[in-house]
Amino acid sequence: MMTTSLDMQTLTTCVQTAALAPSLHNSQPWRFQIDGGTVEVFADRGRQLEVLDPSGRELLISVGAAVFTLRLAIGMQARTPQVIIFPDPARPELVARIRTSQVTTPSVQVRDLAAVISSRHTNRRPFMNAVVPADVMEQLCAAAAHEGATLTQAGAVTRDAIVGLAQTAEARLRAHGGYRAELGQWTQPRPHRRDGIPPTAYGPWDALEHLPLRDFGLVHPYPQRTAARFEAHPTIAVLATEGDTPAAWVRAGQALQRVLLTATRHHLATTPISQPVEIPAVRDLLTDPATGRTAQMIIRLGYAAPAAATPRRPLTDILESGQP
Template identity: 55%
Template sequence: MRKTLEECVRSATTAPSLHNSQPWRFRIHDDRVDVLADPARKLAVLDPDGREMMISVGAAVFTLRLSLMRAGFVPQPEIFDDGATVRVGRPGTPTPAVEALAAAIPHRHTNRQPFARAAVPAAVLADLIAAAHREGALLHVPPPVARNAVLGLSRVADRRLRARGGYRAELARWTTQRRIRRDGVPPSAYGPGDPADTLPLRDFGLLQPQLSRPGGRFEPDPTLLVLATRGDVPADRVRAGQALQRVLLAATWHGLAVTPISQPVEVPALRERLTDVRRNVWGQMVLRVGYGVPVMATPRRPLSEVLAVP
């Protein structure tokens, strides 16, 4: 059982995280795995309250659950403010849907390349909405006018974030490649520049102008998705992360490429524009989806660095 749980944890470490910071720790017991936040890896400038850190933890929790289901167990998760405990549960036969999502795990990568101008079919978008709903979250596809408003918010947010004190130092911490590292964003994942400023993607090459990055022709009318939850306490953010990962894996299975556009939810005043407090609906993440060329995986830390002693 220990070996099975270690393999499931290894799979969970492929989950997405802000700047590929991998802000999680795992603890394996006889019949359960604890997934906990690692505050030392929180991005203090972009994520001072740890909201995105907990979303990343939630994404790891979902990947762990899915891996356990594929291994023939029915996981029983219990969410806490700082993470979750996932019990192994009784034996179970993985369904075709579980097999399909699990098969997508090693192929899910953040893609910052230009996407094709082909529209994403309505049936595929409906499947992504259903994926979020299964994890207790909401997924909205903004129509053209609202989409352009979200893009505008993202541009404003990107400018405000760049003006924050410590932004460049924090970016340098997660992009500097002075040694072989197992975290952060390598140059292969930066994506091309966008001279036309079509999309407000985060510029990971900002501090490395010497890199040769040809400009890309990004799609003029991207398809955006807004992920939201009913509630915004830490446990809701863990749930948001589980929904996010289910959506990302479903998108990968459908052959879609995905880019998180997190800037508008990293500026509180702008995040309010994606939130309806009266309905208790809180914007958690913006995603760009479409059809793009495959990209390389970003590095992951070995189990020896993420497994804690019980």
């Protein structure tokens, strides 16, 4: 089998693509190093949200999403990425090491998913009252399974229960002394800011206060923001993993990005809803002890007008070459 590593310039382009992955509050908590034909992906603990994510679970989900996006980018360069998760126990911040030497032909699936990387944006707008087709849901569930996770669509009763849990979780978070301060940190307008949530991505108010989307205008109100009527019966799915370890969190992130890109390919809008899994007592209610499956993320799915993109950090902030 032919092997030849990708060059520095090509891998740099792959890293730029990987940085388009979703992350909590658009914190982009990752760093990359290129050494020969190998890319190492690190967790940037300086960007961890201490109030919402004291364990670093969502940080590693975000890094996992970047790892999956990097895999696609490398695959588009006719290479099979060889991934090792947590390759060095002495360096827990090193999340993944990816070698790029094995030559291959990009599959149709890799090409299809890679084609929509730049089109995937978290959508906080109202969705249409249209049902997500069953065959599309099957493909989303298969996408999660491909990465060792499960995606389960909530039935009517479970959906209403999850919405209620999300509302409870949002209320508890707002009661936390540091929540507003942390939210403000990631929504504070600054000239040339390349991270966080800009006002254009806040989304409108939910006029009926039914769907508990995170209110990014809570600290820095946006004058042009309007109220809107959101869908009464949202399509909601629960992404879960077997186990609840750092490796499972990285796996969840890869599964999440594969699901989001599969949804984007089918012209679906998506909103990861993390509040219910940010409160341990609420998250426990979404976990199935009989199967050992632990809820990692709630995803809202539907059809909507396109959402705005969020900014990305410059390459000089996230990429180093050679050994640290």
